[in-house]
Amino acid sequence: xxxxxxxxxxxxxxxxxxxxxxxxxxxxxxxxxxxxxxxxxxxxxxxxxxxxxxxxxxxxxxxxxxxxxxxxxxxxxxxxxxxxxxxxxxxxxxxxxxxxxxxxxxxxxxxxxxxxxxxxxxxxxxxxxxxxxxxxxxxxxxxxxxxxxxxxxxxxxxxxxxxxxxxxxxxxxxxxxxxxxxxxxxxxxxxxxxxxxxxxxxxxxxxxxxxxxxxxxxxxxxxxxxxxxxxxxxxxxxxxxxxxxxxxxxxxxxxxxxxxxxxxxxxxxxxxxxxxxxxxxxxxxxxxxxxxxxxxxxxxxxxxxxxxxxxxxxxxxxxxxxxxxxxxxxxxxxxxxxxxxxxxxxxxxxxxxxxxxxxxxxxxxxxxxxxxxxxxxxxxxxxxxxxxxxxxxxxxxxxxxxxxxxxxxxxxxxxxxxxxxxxxxxxxxxxxxxxxxxxxxxxxxxxxxxxxxxxxxxxxxxxxxxxxxxxxxxxxxxxxxxxxxxxxxxxxxxxxxxxxxxxxxxxxxxxxxxxxxxxxxxxxxxxxxxxxxxxxxxxxxxxxxxxxxxxxxxxxxxxxxxxxxxxxxxxxxxxxxxxxxxxxxxxxxxxxxxxxxxxxxxxxxxxxxxxxxxxxxxxxxxxxxxxxxxxxxxxxxxxxxxxxxxxxxxxxxxxxxxxxxxxxxxxxx
Ligand code: IVH
Numbered sequence: 001x002x003x004x005x006x007x008x009x010x011x012x013x014x015x016x017x018x019x020x021x022x023x024x025x026x027x028x029x030x031x032x033x034x035x036x037x038x039x040x041x042x043x044x045x046x047x048x049x050x051x052x053x054x055x056x057x058x059x060x061x062x063x064x065x066x067x068x069x070x071x072x073x074x075x076x077x078x079x080x081x082x083x084x085x086x087x088x089x090x091x092x093x094x095x096x097x098x099x100x101x102x103x104x105x106x107x108x109x110x111x112x113x114x115x116x117x118x119x120x121x122x123x124x125x126x127x128x129x130x131x132x133x134x135x136x137x138x139x140x141x142x143x144x145x146x147x148x149x150x151x152x153x154x155x156x157x158x159x160x161x162x163x164x165x166x167x168x169x170x171x172x173x174x175x176x177x178x179x180x181x182x183x184x185x186x187x188x189x190x191x192x193x194x195x196x197x198x199x200x201x202x203x204x205x206x207x208x209x210x211x212x213x214x215x216x217x218x219x220x221x222x223x224x225x226x227x228x229x230x231x232x233x234x235x236x237x238x239x240x241x242x243x244x245x246x247x248x249x250x251x252x253x254x255x256x257x258x259x260x261x262x263x264x265x266x267x268x269x270x271x272x273x274x275x276x277x278x279x280x281x282x283x284x285x286x287x288x289x290x291x292x293x294x295x296x297x298x299x300x301x302x303x304x305x306x307x308x309x310x311x312x313x314x315x316x317x318x319x320x321x322x323x324x325x326x327x328x329x330x331x332x333x334x335x336x337x338x339x340x341x342x343x344x345x346x347x348x349x350x351x352x353x354x355x356x357x358x359x360x361x362x363x364x365x366x367x368x369x370x371x372x373x374x375x376x377x378x379x380x381x382x383x384x385x386x387x388x389x390x391x392x393x394x395x396x397x398x399x400x401x402x403x404x405x406x407x408x409x410x411x412x413x414x415x416x417x418x419x420x421x422x423x424x425x426x427x428x429x430x431x432x433x434x435x436x437x438x439x440x441x442x443x444x445x446x447x448x449x450x451x452x453x454x455x456x457x458x459x460x461x462x463x464x465x466x467x468x469x470x471x472x473x474x475x476x477x478x479x480x481x482x483x484x485x486x487x488x489x490x491x492x493x494x495x496x497x498x499x500x501x502x503x504x505x506x507x508x509x510x511x512x513x514x515x516x517x518x519x520x521x522x523x524x525x526x527x528x529x530x531x532x533x534x535x536x537x538x539x540x541x542x543x544x545x546x547x548x549x550x551x552x553x554x555x556x557x558x559x560x561x562x563x564x565x566x567x568x569x570x571x572x573x574x575x576x577x578x579x580x581x582x583x584x585x586x587x588x589x590x591x592x593x594x595x596x597x598x599x600x601x602x603x604x605x606x607x608x609x610x611x612x613x614x615x616x617x618x619x620x621x622x623x624x625x626x627x628x629x630x631x632x633x634x635x636x637x638x639x640x641x642x643x644x645x646x647x648x649x650x651x652x653x654x655x656x657x658x659x660x661x662x663x664x665x666x667x668x669x
Pocket of ligand 1: 121288343
């Protein structure tokens with residue numbers, strides 16, 4: 001592409017990618033699929049590679065890329081980051097409000113209530129619309145320069161809309177790790193035998209302090225921006241409107257911020273979030289209340305490091321000390337032996353905790369937990385309570401060390417621990433403990449979705465010898481179910497109907513339902529796109545599987561191993577005989593259909609083929625060739641001398657493909 005048109009296309013692609021990035025990571029409401037997004041990003045990467053002189057640091061391709069550093073440089077904060085005084089109960093909150101009222105001589109004041117996010121404070125500076133520095137809080141005066149790491153957090157904009165933002169300004173916010181991401185990461189670390197993070201906050205701190213930005217990029221960090229630090233140009237005169245301006249500039253704000261007038265509204269906000277905090281995918285440890293007007297904030301001033309105009313109203317403590325009564329082991333769906341703690345029931349932040357996960361044997365060793373210990377239990381940001389550490393002072397010497405059982409606690413088969421793995425496994429695939437977990441998974445929502453078939457009924461099937469694998473479900477009869485405890489004719493019939501209805505679930509759900517190690521819902525979707533049936537998938541070699549975009553060698557090995565088991569192949573065959581054999585819907589004809597569901601306009605002269613031939617290619621791969629560009633066109637393939645159709649496509653924002661990209665998509669290159 002000529003340099004001028006490349007520059008134009010690059011600018012356009014950056015705008016489009018930034019826009020979709022914002023939809024996905026900031027607003028949480030994407031408009032295009034991941035695949036479409038990847039295609040845009042790839043085109044941008046290719047163009048930038050062809051024209052390195054057009055590369056700029058704010059390009060969405062430049063999030064990860066900086067080389068590792070030896071140490072973080074200190075950064076002085078132009079305006080110090082303050083901390084917050086705490087209120088621990090309602091009296092302290094009311095006292096703060098009364099004191100503030102008095103200092104303001106009775107002048108009414110609005111307050112902004114925010115959630116107190118349990119992460120790390122950062123300050124990010126923008127100059128001429130570009131992110132230039134990102135720093136940790138440090139001691140409030142001087143922090144560490146973690147710019148390259150913060151750039152990898154995709155909800156942090158690398159640039160702000162030109163002409164709308166102050167020339168230089170700083171935003172402040174809390175970087176955190178979502179609970180779901182934290183748990184996923186710890187699960188992976190447990191499986192790999194790596195040390196675990198105690199809570200999402202520590203994990204976020206660790207991620208932000210990686211010397212190699214690539215390591216930071218691989219961890220699920222996110223941010224909520226909660227204030228403007230300073231600005232060169234005029235900004236609104238109060239906090240609430242400033243937050244709105246920051247949202248307009250593309251920053252991610254917490255959606256639960258609330259403007260309140262009376263202290264009673266603040267109390268409501270607090271009570272609401274004490275209750276609802278578990279529903280959030282991130283940890284909060286209280287709410288922050290800030291006087292809204294900047295003028296009143298200035299009048300109130302500070303005492304030491306704490307502003308008088310704000311206060312943190314903290315939730316009740318989420319740590320408690322209790323006795324570790326026992327360590328038991330359950331067997332998971334994949335046969336993994338999962339140790340967990342039986343605790344003397346204790347109230348932790350309003351919830352009674354009786355059990356906690358212990359991950360694996362190494363983790364128990366590392367923490368040196370012994371049965372009989374007094375232990376610190378935490379429910380800090382994570383859904384599952386954690387045993388943090390033993391209270392060594394309270395040891396009597398009677399505590400007992402834990403060792404993994406040599407045999408499966410359920411079926412008594414010898415357990416194995418494979419080299420390099422942290423988990424112990426029961427390798428008996430017909431172990432009832434595995435079967436019950438597998439059945440629970442198989443019938444669950446998002447899998448085969450069999451209504452009315454819960455854990456107790458699944459267990460009853462197994463105990464009565466009616467079900468030895470998932471295919472057996474499809475042989476069950478109303479009479480058999482009626483013979484089970486608490487099953488009447490009507491409920492039995494409902495369950496049988498629900499089982500029959502599950503035969504029509506799409507292929508990806510069935511793949512997910514099988515419970516193949518490392519194959520979640522997303523991977524299952526990719527596999528269903530690439531293979532027309534379970535049969536075809538089961539015959540694929542590991543190398544072939546690894547070629548499916550998004551499926552790496554580890555997943556491929558796991559799938560191949562699954563179908564390599566004679567027992568599993570039999571189950572698949574029996575499922576098929578019973579009518580559980582979905583096909584991928586869009587594959588109407590033989591052969592791969594990578595363009596299914598997509599429409600293409602070919603415009604201009606292509607190098608390697610005529611337009612007719614290109615249209616035929618589209619058709620043969622399941623796509624639809626179109627004569628004219630419309631809003632619904634998926635792609636315009638642009639050859640030499642393209643004219644009005646190209647213009648129309650650009651106007652409508654239709655993604656453009658070069659001939660090479662088109663051939664790649666069609667698998668012809
Ligand atoms: S405002 C004077 N707002 O809490 C204002 N802080 O102890 C100081 N934090 O270091 C910060 N969520 O890391 C503010 N919505 C929020 C916050 C928040 C979490 C953290 C922040 C700060 C600490 C203050």
